[in-house]
Amino acid sequence: MFPIIEAYDGILPCESCQTDTIAKSLAIGNPPDGFYSLKVIEQSSGSATAAPEKEIAECIKLLAETEGFFTETAGEL
Structure with a gap:
């Protein structure tokens, strides 16, 4: 799970968690701008x-x- 999603859903935000996704540029366990x-x-x-x-x-x-082009894995989110 992602810290911002967990916080938005009312789950206590984690300060450091492991994220496992193909969207590597979004796999930040402790996002600096989360708040x-x-x-x-x-x-x-x-x-x-x-x-x-x-x-x-x-x-x-x-x-x-x-469209004829490939993006990095977080580009379509």
């Missing part, structure tokens, strides 16, 4: 959710097929 991110989500009436690994992989493929 700010939660504040912005709240102020904008936004939301936070985690994308399933299968969905990330499908989006990489779809973007390549429809």
Whole structure:
């Protein structure tokens, strides 16, 4: 799980946790701007959710097929 998602869902935010995802640039166990991110989500009436690994992989493929280019693994989130 991701710390910002856990905090948004009301689970105690973890200070350091292991994240296992193909979206490596988002796999930050202790995000430095986590508190700010939660504040912005709240102020904008936004939301936070985690994308399933299968969905990330499908989006990489779809973007390549429809637009003709590949992104790094977090690019389609």
